[in-house]
Amino acid sequence: MxxxxxxxxxxxxxxxxxxxxxxxxxxxxxxxxxxxxxxxxxxxxxxxxxxxxxxxxxxxxxxxxxxxxxxxxxxxxxxxxxxxxxxxxxxxxxxxxxxxxxxxxxxxxxxxxxxxxxxxxxxxxxxxxxxxxxxxxxxxxxxxxxxxxxxxxxxxxxxxxxxxxxxxxxxxxxxxxDFTPEASKANLQDLDSLLIYIRGHCSSPISLKEAAARLSISERQLHRQLKKHTGMSFMEFVQHARIEACCQLLRTNDHKISDVAASVGYQDMKFFNHLFKKITGITPSQFRQQHR
CATH class of the missing domain: 2.60.120.280 (Regulatory protein AraC)
Known part of the structure; x- marks a missing residue:
């Protein structure tokens, strides 16, 4: 246009x-x-x-x-x-x-x-x-x-x-x-579908073994592909996906932070607060205050 x-x-x-x-x-x-x-x-x-x-x-x-x-x-x-x-x-x-x-x-x-x-x-x-x-x-x-x-x-x-x-x-x-003609589009699409699935099931993400089985590759191969295309390990990606989901909830509702953490699978608030600050640089309460 x-x-x-x-x-x-x-x-x-x-x-x-x-x-x-x-x-x-x-x-x-x-x-x-x-x-x-x-x-x-x-x-x-x-x-x-x-x-x-x-x-x-x-x-x-x-x-x-x-x-x-x-x-x-x-x-x-x-x-x-x-x-x-x-x-x-x-x-x-x-x-x-x-x-x-x-x-x-x-x-x-x-x-x-x-x-x-x-x-x-x-x-x-x-x-x-x-x-x-x-x-x-x-x-x-x-x-x-x-x-x-x-x-x-x-x-x-x-x-x-x-x-x-x-x-x-x-x-x-x-x-x-990664999306030049030389890249394997099928493999990248499969990996992308897997990562979308993980981000959509933050409360109970699949294990590395289960994830590798979904792509019919070894755990080591999946680890290498994740590192190449996201810069993160499998666990790091899961943690980032969970914290990203928390950020979205903190922006859009007034639920207790402990309830928000539990909704994505975190029961240990000390660990959750430490991980949230490590990834975002601020605490959950500071994030909510900044984005509301």
Whole structure:
């Protein structure tokens, strides 16, 4: 679909401090924002709801899990699917200067293969936007951590921000490379179906042995595939899936935290609180307060 819109310019000076050329927010998109372009790079992640994303002269439907890499000069705007409040479109935005990205490649990603840098550097040089789709819950925890660290400004937060953005770029690159013609689409689809099943049955997830049997592979093979495509072990993925389900419940209801934990299979509150803070960086009560 081709469209024409009036476009405004949004300078990074509105967001950046001299010592902090990076900014993170979480916004409920509306129909008030105009299509705009900017002099910084933006990574946008759809965390909740559905709607449309207008990029340059293109309109794309979006829903939870969609992610976009927008170089300098690319114009865009998000729109929710309707005016109804229940159809909120919630988007995380992580923006930074081109110079900051160059430094990140030099400091954090110097050991990466050349083709990793090429994907993003060519996009910035050509002002060509990139789109990605979350498949295994790899993007949302990173954006939640980015948002918290940026908002809290605790000691060492810049180091964590750099690490989270570097990890995010790695996952974005993997998602592109994993679905090239050379990749085994059938195997990836089977693995994806398994991970979706695990995330949908958090209260009583299957064991590693049972999961491997579903794919007709060995436990060792499943472990290797999970590490390659999610960066996590089987147990780590299960834990992240459970905590992600808890986060969704904490956003949407007022049940006791112990009841929320029990609903995804955690009875030991000391362990649950420790694990929740380890994954999200904050306690369950802090998370609820921040997102309500």
């Amino acid at each position: 081709t469209i024409k819109r009036s476009i405004i310019e949004t300078p990074g000076d509105q967001y950046f401090l001299p010592e902090l050329p990076l900014y993170v927010n979480r916004v409920h998109e509306s129909f008030e924002m105009l299509q705009h372009k900017h002099d910084f790079i933006e990574i946008s992640y759809v965390a909740e709801g559905s709607g449309a994303h207008y990029i340059d002269n293109t309109s794309l439907p979006v829903s939870k899990g969609d992610l976009f890499f927008l170089p300098v000069g690319v114009s865009h705007v998000f729109r929710p699917s309707s005016f109804a409040q229940k159809n909120n479109l919630v988007v995380y935005n992580c923006i930074f200067t081109q110079e900051w990205l160059n430094q990140l490649f030099h400091l954090q990603l110097s050991g990466s293969k050349d083709d990793f840098n090429v994907l993003f550097m060519q996009a910035t040089e050509r002002a060509a936007w990139l789109s990605f789709k979350e498949r295994n819950g790899e993007f949302q925890p990173l954006f939640e951590r980015l948002h918290f660290e940026f908002s809290a400004h605790r000691s060492g937060f810049m180091t964590i921000l750099q690490t989270c953005v570097a990890q995010l770029l790695v996952y974005m690159y993997r998602s592109k490379m």
